[in-house]
Amino acid sequence: MSKDTGGLRSYILRRILYGALVIFAVVIFNFLLIHSAPGSPAYIMAGEISTPEYVAQIEREWGLDQPIYTQLGVYIFQVFQGNFGHSYVYGASVMSVIMERVNATLLLMISVIILAALAGTILGVIASLKVHSVLDNVLSVGALMGRAVPSFWSAQIVLLVFAVYLGWFPAQGMFSVRVQYTGLAYYLDILYHAFLPIANLSLVYLAIIFRLTRASMLEHLNEDYIVTARAKGLGERAVLFKHTLRNAVLPIISVVGSEFSLVLGGAVVTETIFGWPGIGRLVATSIYARDYPVLMGVFIIVAVMVVVVNLVTDIIYAFIDPRIRYK
Amino acid sequence: MALRSKFKTIGKSLKDFWWNYSRNKAAVLGLAVVIMLVLVAIAAPLITPYSPLSVGIFQRLQAPSIVNIMGTDDLGRDMLCRVVYGSRISLAIGLSVALASACAGLVVGALSGYFGGRIDDLIMRITDVFQTIPRFFLAILLVALWGRSTVVVIFALSVLSWPVTARIVRAQTLSLREMEFVTAARSIGESNSHIIFREIVPNLLSLVIVNTTLMIASAIVIEAGLSFLGLGDPSVTSWGRMLSEAQGFLRDAWWMVVFPGVAISAAVLSFNLVGDGLNDAFNPKVEKI
Numbered sequence: 001m002s003k004d005t006g007g008l009r010s011y012i013l014r015r016i017l018y019g020a021l022v023i024f025a026v027v028i029f030n031f032l033l034i035h036s037a038p039g040s041p042a043y044i045m046a047g048e049i050s051t052p053e054y055v056a057q058i059e060r061e062w063g064l065d066q067p068i069y070t071q072l073g074v075y076i077f078q079v080f081q082g083n084f085g086h087s088y089v090y091g092a093s094v095m096s097v098i099m100e101r102v103n104a105t106l107l108l109m110i111s112v113i114i115l116a117a118l119a120g121t122i123l124g125v126i127a128s129l130k131v132h133s134v135l136d137n138v139l140s141v142g143a144l145m146g147r148a149v150p151s152f153w154s155a156q157i158v159l160l161v162f163a164v165y166l167g168w169f170p171a172q173g174m175f176s177v178r179v180q181y182t183g184l185a186y187y188l189d190i191l192y193h194a195f196l197p198i199a200n201l202s203l204v205y206l207a208i209i210f211r212l213t214r215a216s217m218l219e220h221l222n223e224d225y226i227v228t229a230r231a232k233g234l235g236e237r238a239v240l241f242k243h244t245l246r247n248a249v250l251p252i253i254s255v256v257g258s259e260f261s262l263v264l265g266g267a268v269v270t271e272t273i274f275g276w277p278g279i280g281r282l283v284a285t286s287i288y289a290r291d292y293p294v295l296m297g298v299f300i301i302v303a304v305m306v307v308v309v310n311l312v313t314d315i316i317y318a319f320i321d322p323r324i325r326y327k
Numbered sequence: 328m329a330l331r332s333k334f335k336t337i338g339k340s341l342k343d344f345w346w347n348y349s350r351n352k353a354a355v356l357g358l359a360v361v362i363m364l365v366l367v368a369i370a371a372p373l374i375t376p377y378s379p380l381s382v383g384i385f386q387r388l389q390a391p392s393i394v395n396i397m398g399t400d401d402l403g404r405d406m407l408c409r410v411v412y413g414s415r416i417s418l419a420i421g422l423s424v425a426l427a428s429a430c431a432g433l434v435v436g437a438l439s440g441y442f443g444g445r446i447d448d449l450i451m452r453i454t455d456v457f458q459t460i461p462r463f464f465l466a467i468l469l470v471a472l473w474g475r476s477t478v479v480v481i482f483a484l485s486v487l488s489w490p491v492t493a494r495i496v497r498a499q500t501l502s503l504r505e506m507e508f509v510t511a512a513r514s515i516g517e518s519n520s521h522i523i524f525r526e527i528v529p530n531l532l533s534l535v536i537v538n539t540t541l542m543i544a545s546a547i548v549i550e551a552g553l554s555f556l557g558l559g560d561p562s563v564t565s566w567g568r569m570l571s572e573a574q575g576f577l578r579d580a581w582w583m584v585v586f587p588g589v590a591i592s593a594a595v596l597s598f599n600l601v602g603d604g605l606n607d608a609f610n611p612k613v614e615k616i
Contacts, residue, residue, distance in 0.1 A: 025460065033472050036473070144596065148544070149588075150591055152555050153570060159577065262463075264464075265462070268467075269552060269555060283464070290471070295467065299464045302461045302464050306459060307459065
């Protein structure tokens with residue numbers, strides 16, 4: 001028993017180290033980008049819309065007249081202190097600009113993961129139990145489309161149909177502008193506005209999780225231990241939930257982690273189209289404003305989010321499947 | 328005589344391959360759409376008499392009609408013409424990125440898997456990192472900082488895709504390395520480069536072809552996403568940019584949104600179908616679930 005938890009602890013420790021390596025790599029990428037881009041590093045770190053005096057100030061602040069090793073040291077030191085630079089466009093530190101918007105994006109992301117994982121698994125199980133039925137075929141074709149349709153186009157179509165033509169949901173923003181809600185009504189209003197962005201972002205994830213669940217269920221339903229369980233006289237329900245699903249659900253957990261950065265990428269365009277005030281829309285506006293410090297800051301924060309989600313899914317996986325700890 | 332019989336063998340195996348491939352009707356449909364897309368891209372000036380850039384030939388925001396089958400946009404340009412010309416940049420970028428990442432990934436993955444050791448460890452760490460970092464955000468940064476041109480987009484997407492190929496090539500090389508034909512080649516004293524490029528790489532090609540086809544699809548999506556965000560060459564007509572221009576006219580002109588999106592989705596879907604079909608045809612023993 002004690003040996004078992006030791007395996008788990010060292011496994012988690014290794015995953016945390018790996019996550020730290022990824023974030024460190026992202027910081028190095030940023031540094032290399034600042035120095036490889038056309039134009040002086042100070043100019044990149046100031047953003048395109050700024051004054052020469054401001055550029056000179058940035059040069060002093062980040063030691064850009066020092067040798068390159070010193071600059072790298074200063075950069076890493078500053079970033080790990082939470083100083084991602086200053087946004088000239090917003091007149092505030094990059095960190096505060098991002099932190100103001102990060103909750104809106106987290107709300108979308110957490111809802112999307114829960115919704116897509118539940119719905120994808122349920123639909124996948126249903127399709128695998130009625131394989132090659134009409135329902136299975138409809139779902140499978142839908143999943144194929146879900147993999148091919150880019151999220152910015154599906155967002156526009158969803159907005160056009162459900163907000164513009166049918167008028168069921170608001171088209172833009174996170175709050176009703178004309179009414180001031182308080183208490184529960186305030187949160188319901190946010191959920192009402194979040195519905196279409198969440199639905200749209202779930203599509204890609206849903207398609208991936210559905211396909212995987214279906215394939216993995218079909219694979220396990222024919223395995224010897226299932227045949228044995230049935231031969232023992234175990235009911236279909238027990239076979240399904242205790243034996244097949246438990247094994248089939250493993251790859252689903254790891255795909256939630258590995259595809260998370262894809263869904264975050266979709267958030268950039270989805271938030272832009274629905275006017276959702278999160279870090280995705282911040283990226284889009286910063287591209288137009290050529291506000292490079294914000295873009296680099298978002299890259300780091302987003303990497304942290306991806307690493308955390310991967311860590312959580314790794315740990316859940318290790319709890320369900322003890323074999324992984326000894327690899 | 329020997330040459331002739333060699334051609335015969337190739338012909339026969341192609342025929343077998345097609346027999347396997349054509350059992351999958353969706354893959355055949357995908358291939359038909361891909362061929363059509365390539366023809367449209369090549370023959371664009373023959374299909375439409377207009378230029379995608381000339382403004383104000385027609386009335387602005389006209390609904391689809393016999394003259395303008397896909398309607399006109401906010402600057403009076405024919406939408407059909409723009410969709411047709413948009414296929415050029417999508418295919419050019421998709422093919423370039425997929426080829427570049429296939430070549431780099433094949434060489435790096437095969438060398439890394441064959442020799443192992445420290446270099447292999449290093450390359451695996453690099454591909455690990457590339458698997459986890461949010462790649463779309465890095466692509467945005469690369470293009471925003473290096474300049475909004477087609478060459479930069481191709482370069483950025485290739486940098487981001489080669490580790491995916493390298494990873495699967497390496498895994499396959501590891502198992503091929505232990506096969507009897509490799510041991511046999513080594514025992515008769517063949518050089519490492521002979522074993523890698525004459526014995527192992529030909530056995531990796533089917534894997535790389537499938538992966539390259541799927542890579543074309545994902546490069547087309549990312550390119551469209553970048554142009555949607557204004558990170559494409561401003562002088563080129565692309566499907567992603569058409570969708571971002573349509574954003575301001577969602578209420579007035581559904582045709583500006585629908586047709587470019589259908590084009591992107593059809594292109595991506597058919598490359599995916601071809602990739603899946605090739606995979607099944609290369610591994611006919613695997614029963615299709």
